[in-house]
Structure formats: C-alpha cells, structure tokens
Amino acid sequence: LATLVKMHLLRCGLQPIHVGVFNIFSQEYINLLLSMYFFFLGVLALAHTISPVMNTFFPVNFSIKQYQLLFTQGSGDNKEEILNYEFDSRDIVCLALSSVVGVWYLLKKHWIANNILGLAFALNGVEMLHLNNVPTGCILLGGLFVYDVFWVFGTNVMVTVAKSFEAPIKLVFPQDLLEKGLEANNFAMLGLGDIVIPGIFIALLLRFDISLKKNTRTYFYTSFLAYIFGLGFTIFVMHTYKHAQPALLYLVPSCIGFPVFVAKLKGELTDMFRYQENQEEKKASVESVDETKETELKKDK
Numbered sequence: 001l002a003t004l005v006k007m008h009l010l011r012c013g014l015q016p017i018h019v020g021v022f023n024i025f026s027q028e029y030i031n032l033l034l035s036m037y038f039f040f041l042g043v044l045a046l047a048h049t050i051s052p053v054m055n056t057f058f059p060v061n062f063s064i065k066q067y068q069l070l071f072t073q074g075s076g077d078n079k080e081e082i083l084n085y086e087f088d089s090r091d092i093v094c095l096a097l098s099s100v101v102g103v104w105y106l107l108k109k110h111w112i113a114n115n116i117l118g119l120a121f122a123l124n125g126v127e128m129l130h131l132n133n134v135p136t137g138c139i140l141l142g143g144l145f146v147y148d149v150f151w152v153f154g155t156n157v158m159v160t161v162a163k164s165f166e167a168p169i170k171l172v173f174p175q176d177l178l179e180k181g182l183e184a185n186n187f188a189m190l191g192l193g194d195i196v197i198p199g200i201f202i203a204l205l206l207r208f209d210i211s212l213k214k215n216t217r218t219y220f221y222t223s224f225l226a227y228i229f230g231l232g233f234t235i236f237v238m239h240t241y242k243h244a245q246p247a248l249l250y251l252v253p254s255c256i257g258f259p260v261f262v263a264k265l266k267g268e269l270t271d272m273f274r275y276q277e278n279q280e281e282k283k284a285s286v287e288s289v290d291e292t293k294e295t296e297l298k299k300d301k
Helices: 002-011 015-024 027-054 089-108 111-128 134-154 157-164 177-183 193-212 218-241 248-266 269-274 279-300
Strands: 066-073 080-088 170-174 187-191
Touching: 027 089, 027 111, 080 089, 089 111, 111 170, 111 193, 134 157, 134 193, 134 248, 134 269, 187 193, 187 218, 193 218, 193 248, 218 248, 248 269
Parallel strands: none
Antiparallel strands: 066 080, 170 187
16 A cells, blocks of 8 residues: 555655755756656666567567576575566567657657656556555545645645656646647646556456456446546546646546446445455466466467
C-alpha cells in the first residue's frame, strides 16, 4: 500500500518537499537534475514497454546474442551478488530506439516525447503493482480520493508544482493544437497517478473476470468504460468552471460504482468482494509468461 501511495505522490511532484527544495535551490538546476534522473528511468521503462511489440518486427534471420550484466561484492565465499541482469541483442535495439526518444525529451522537452515516456511509466506501473482483493482496492482509491480533493481544492500546492515540475510524470494535452500545431504551448495535464491507481484496480477486475471462468470480460470492460466516462466528465467540469480538477474525484466513484452496480445486477457482488488473488495464481501467471518467452526464443533460434 505504501508503494502505491508513493506512486501517487509522484503524480503531484512530492508537493511539500518539492516546494521546499525550490525555495533553497534554483528551479533551473533542480529541473535539470530531475530531467537527467527521469531520462534514464524513462529510457529503461520505454525499452521494456516496446520490447514485446518490437520482437514481432525482427526478421527470422536476425542474430540473437545473449548477454549478462553481473555485479558482485566481495570475493571467495563472501562474494555477494548485487545485480544479475540477462538480456539479448533485441533488447539492445529497443534500448537504442528508446534512447532517441529520451534524448529528444532531454533536449527539447517536447510534449510528444513527454507523453511517450509518461505512458511508458504508467504501463510499467500497472504491470508491476498489484492489488490482491477488491476491498483493499476500494480503501486505496477512497483514501486517495480524499487526498486528491484536499490538495487541489484545499491548497494551490498541487497545481503550482504540476506546472513548475518538468518531468514526464504527467500527460499533457495541447489546447491550442489546431492553432499552433506541434508547437502548441497551452496544455491541460493528467497526472500519472490518475492512470496508474485506477489502472491497477481495473487490472484486478480483469483477473477477477478470468477467475470466474466464463470466457467474458464483463467487469474489465465495465470498469474501463467507467474510467473513460469519469475522465470525460473531469474534462467537462474543468472546461465549464475554468479551474483545475482532482481527476480522482470523478474517476474513483466511476471505477468503483459501475462494476459494483453490474455485480449487484448479476448477483456476483459477494463473489467480487470475496475474491482473493493467491500466490499460486501469481506463480502460475509468471510461469506462463516465462514459458511464452522461452517458446518465442526457441522459434527465433
């Protein structure tokens, strides 16, 4: 739960700490340091994201060489493994392509490059973070609902930090795109926390769909459409009142309310709240992914 809260804190730029740092150091140098930090993280995240897609484009006769990056500490019997990472030549190609986007963002801070890296962070966040059951997800979303409302309506810290914090921790949407094209500079923003937090709840409902073994994705599609509805309503309210809106104020009721309503109609509400993802399911999922990768590797060879 703490990890999930930290992910949402990234969305608002660690408000109090970030403001305090700007009061001590120059905003230019702080943003430069953070840009370099997110450059390396963004390149790695993007490479991991595009790897499955890029693997389908490599020709059959593409030479695949295996590599291993190993760091150890100590010697002899006291040797301790710190890092052991295995990769192949396809991963290097993906890393090179991702580096191009990273350099583009680092030099130009273009909104397209920002969004590409931001989406990579969001997808990796949804992939890495898991909720075990629906009640935990409801508690998490409910807590962050209050948190989001307070920091947007109660203070101006979140809005101020979001505008001054130059890092791909938010998606930006140009409002003057038709007037200025790709050189647009008037943006609306959506924090990555508004994608990752509801995203891991939607992913949980997808796993619940699979556990029912009915070959349907009712709750996944319901929650996904609910997210689109909530996001659209957020944009509508924002343009109507001309004021920044806490997206979770509208996303949380939608993403929880719609699936719960459908479960109530289908008589599966108790099953939904009793669903518990166990370690065996996680292990089976990981083994399935590993087997798929091994099969693809054998085919390539």
